[in-house]
Amino acid sequence: MAEVIFPRLALVGIGLIGASIALAARRAGVVGEIVVTTRRPETLRRAEELCLGDRYVSTAAEAVADADCVIVSVPVGACGAVAAEIGPRLKSGAIVSDVGSVKASVVRAMQPHLPGTVSFVPGHPIAGTEYSGPDAGFAALFDNRWCVLTPAPEVDPEAVTLMVAFWRALGANVETMSAEHHDLVLAITSHLPHLIAYNIVGTAAELEGGIRSEVLKFSASGFRDFTRIAASDPVMWRDIFLNNKDAVLEMLGRFNEDLATLTRAIRNGDGDTLLDLFTRTRAIRRSIVALGQDTAAADFGRNDHAAAETKRAQEETPAD
Numbered sequence: 116m117a118e119v120i121f122p123r124l125a126l127v128g129i130g131l132i133g134a135s136i137a138l139a140a141r142r143a144g145v146v147g148e149i150v151v152t153t154r155r156p157e158t159l160r161r162a163e164e165l166c167l168g169d170r171y172v173s174t175a176a177e178a179v180a181d182a183d184c185v186i187v188s189v190p191v192g193a194c195g196a197v198a199a200e201i202g203p204r205l206k207s208g209a210i211v212s213d214v215g216s217v218k219a220s221v222v223r224a225m226q227p228h229l230p231g232t233v234s235f236v237p238g239h240p241i242a243g244t245e246y247s248g249p250d251a252g253f254a255a256l257f258d259n260r261w262c263v264l265t266p267a268p269e270v271d272p273e274a275v276t277l278m279v280a281f282w283r284a285l286g287a288n289v290e291t292m293s294a295e296h297h298d299l300v301l302a303i304t305s306h307l308p309h310l311i312a313y314n315i316v317g318t319a320a321e322l323e324g325g326i327r328s329e330v331l332k333f334s335a336s337g338f339r340d341f342t343r344i345a346a347s348d349p350v351m352w353r354d355i356f357l358n359n360k361d362a363v364l365e366m367l368g369r370f371n372e373d374l375a376t377l378t379r380a381i382r383n384g385d386g387d388t389l390l391d392l393f394t395r396t397r398a399i400r401r402s403i404v405a406l407g408q409d410t411a412a413a414d415f416g417r418n419d420h421a422a423a424e425t426k427r428a429q430e431e432t433p434a435d
């Protein structure tokens with residue numbers, strides 16, 4: 116039996132990530148009691164039906180009382196308001212963390228509301244799917260995925276050690292870095308890919324009637340892969356782009372320059388430029404696969420949900 120790291124864990128927000136933390140923490144046996152709270156009563160009821168926690172309470176302030184660790188798993192734009200609500204109720208010595216996809220703005224929004232008696236260890240598990248809500252959670256989500264922690268240099272190292280141990284127990288590999296560095300890296304590896312997916316699916320949707328229906332009919336795996344990403348939660352992604360504006364604009368600027376180079380190569384029939392880039396990008400894909408960053412856990416969960424979604428869509432769509 117694993118050692119309990121946090122006798123009482125409070126989860127504020129119980130969607131895909133909050134639910135997966137609950138399931139993975141239970142699987143690992145590293146928490147005593149899990150207290151769950153979320154904004155909407157129907158989501159809280161659903162979390163209870165799914166047995167994600169031990170206690171379910173209607174306010175974040177109530178949930179965090181006496182918690183050893185509090186993990187906030189709500190859209191990044193809502194983190195500041197949650198911190199303002201829980202700040203006065205936190206136990207002295209507690210650890211507060213989050214899972215937001217953007218770090219610097221979340222730190223700016225949350226830190227001022229947290230008392231000096233608690234340790235703030237912001238986090239971001241780089242693992243997810245395009246699904247949302249408590250039903251989407253699964254215990255293996257973090258297996259062999261990265262979790263980045265961005266504690267300020269003055270944070271109690273003991274608190275950081277506990278959070279590292281917690282995420283490792285959940286299956287993740289952990290690295291610490293500054294919030295600003297995290298935001299720059301994630302702008303290119305996660306945020307820009309989502310922007311491109313939203314844009315290409317939007318462009319296809321704007322095509323005139325005849326072509327548009329053919330795009331849907333003949334959507335082969337290339338376009339289909341983009342539609343998966345473009346199905347990700349709209350509120351979550353609105354908040355990410357609004358909160359990582361500078362880093363995303365920096366990467367978008369570089370992207371646009373490189374796209375102009377490709378545009379010119381196609382116009383000029385410059386096959387060497389195309390071949391050179393495509394050869395280098397294939398090598399990158401192969402090294403990512405070799406590192407084991409593209410497999411197993413998340414795909415397992417995603418495929419389960421994808422199969423369920425396909426079945427649902429088939430049942431709901433009348434054959435014509």
Ligand SMILES: NC(=O)c1ccc[n+]([C@@H]2O[C@H](COP(=O)([O-])OP(=O)(O)OC[C@H]3O[C@@H](n4cnc5c(N)ncnc54)[C@H](O)[C@@H]3O)[C@@H](O)[C@H]2O)c1
Binds near residue numbers: 158355
């Ligand atoms: N989905 C992913 O792939 C992924 C991966 C890593 C990190 N994240 C980050 O995790 C966080 C949660 O994402 P998720 O995918 O679990 O989302 P989700 O939509 O599945 O769940 C969000 C939860 O937050 C609650 N919530 C929503 N708005 C709120 C508000 N204004 N105030 C309080 N609670 C509110 C919801 O009721 C729900 O319980 C986000 O910050 C996101 O950036 C997401």
Ligand SMILES: O=C(O)C(=O)C[C@]1(C(=O)O)C=C[C@@H](O)C=C1
Binds near residue numbers: 244245305306
């Ligand atoms: O796999 C997916 O569906 C994801 O988009 C997950 C993904 C990512 O971009 O890798 C999305 C946002 C999170 O902050 C972390 C992970």
